[in-house]
Amino acid sequence: MQNLSISDLHILLIEPSDTQAKIIKGLLTSADVHGVDIVKNVTQAKHEIQKHNVDVVVSAMYLADGSGLDILQFLKNEEATSNIPFMLVSSETSFAKLDKFKQSGVAAILPKPFQPIHLQRGLNASLQLLNTEELDLSLFDIKSVRVLLVDDSRLARNHIKRVLMNMGIELITEAENGAHALTFLKDQEFDLVVTDYNMPEMDGRELSEFIRFNPETTHIPIIMVTSESTSSTHMTNIQQTGVNALCDKPFESDEVRGLLARLLDR
Numbered sequence: 173m174q175n176l177s178i179s180d181l182h183i184l185l186i187e188p189s190d191t192q193a194k195i196i197k198g199l200l201t202s203a204d205v206h207g208v209d210i211v212k213n214v215t216q217a218k219h220e221i222q223k224h225n226v227d228v229v230v231s232a233m234y235l236a237d238g239s240g241l242d243i244l245q246f247l248k249n250e251e252a253t254s255n256i257p258f259m260l261v262s263s264e265t266s267f268a269k270l271d272k273f274k275q276s277g278v279a280a281i282l283p284k285p286f287q288p289i290h291l292q293r294g295l296n297a298s299l300q301l302l303n304t305e306e307l308d309l310s311l312f313d314i315k316s317v318r319v320l321l322v323d324d325s326r327l328a329r330n331h332i333k334r335v336l337m338n339m340g341i342e343l344i345t346e347a348e349n350g351a352h353a354l355t356f357l358k359d360q361e362f363d364l365v366v367t368d369y370n371m372p373e374m375d376g377r378e379l380s381e382f383i384r385f386n387p388e389t390t391h392i393p394i395i396m397v398t399s400e401s402t403s404s405t406h407m408t409n410i411q412q413t414g415v416n417a418l419c420d421k422p423f424e425s426d427e428v429r430g431l432l433a434r435l436l437d438r
Contacts, residue, residue: 182207186231214238233262257298274421277331300425306340314340322367350374384414393435
């Protein structure tokens with residue numbers, strides 16, 4: 173079991189503004205982070221990441237030679253760096269632009285300017301991705317829990333799978349959309365379904381309705397993961413289709429741990 177603390181972290185900060193970099197580094201120091209390296213662009217960031225001495229990457233969205241998304245996708249597409257948590261710092265509010273980060277496995281999105289509480293939450297989310305702590309259930313051996321994970325984004329699936337595996341879940345079957353998930357549901361038994369909402373061919377709502385109206389699967393708890401606001405009227409209506417819980421992207425360990433305890437130990 174790995175158990176890093178905030179003070180153990182070595183953070184790479186990518187920020188083109190000297191003033192912003194100074195402010196963010198100061199906030200990191202106040203949060204008990206002492207290992208902070210600062211670079212200004214994508215090229216420099218990739219060079220530092222390839223040295224293999226980075227625990228967490230914190231980046232602005234817009235950089236002179238690319239964007240934070242270029243760095244995030246670089247991290248997640250390389251096996252040696254795919255487990256490095258990435259936090260975005262941005263004043264951007266566009267759903268479409270932020271959604272690209274959420275679908276690529278961002279650990280946290282911090283508003284700019286952010287408050288210490290935002291930073292603390294982001295650091296905690298990153299630590300939970302780095303550390304492993306097996307979930308103790310009274311009705312299940314966590315290692316025997318069978319999960320069907322449904323998401324059309326490979327990077328998003330990898331992120332969610334990592335959160336689940338850090339809790340001790342080992343039996344995870346992956347599907348690219350609802351239609352693909354049905355092929356597994358017809359032949360295998362599952363204890364939990366974790367599904368994205370927006371997917372081609374068959375979305376999360378249609379999949380959830382199939383599970384609830386099929387006598388052989390109606391008992392399976394469903395967690396729906398979405399990059400839309402879970403408090404919106406639209407998503408509240410989705411929950412009425414039989415979804416047991418809605419969960420925001422980024423998929424955060426603390427929230428998921430509580431959901432699993434409630435859904436599997438009942």
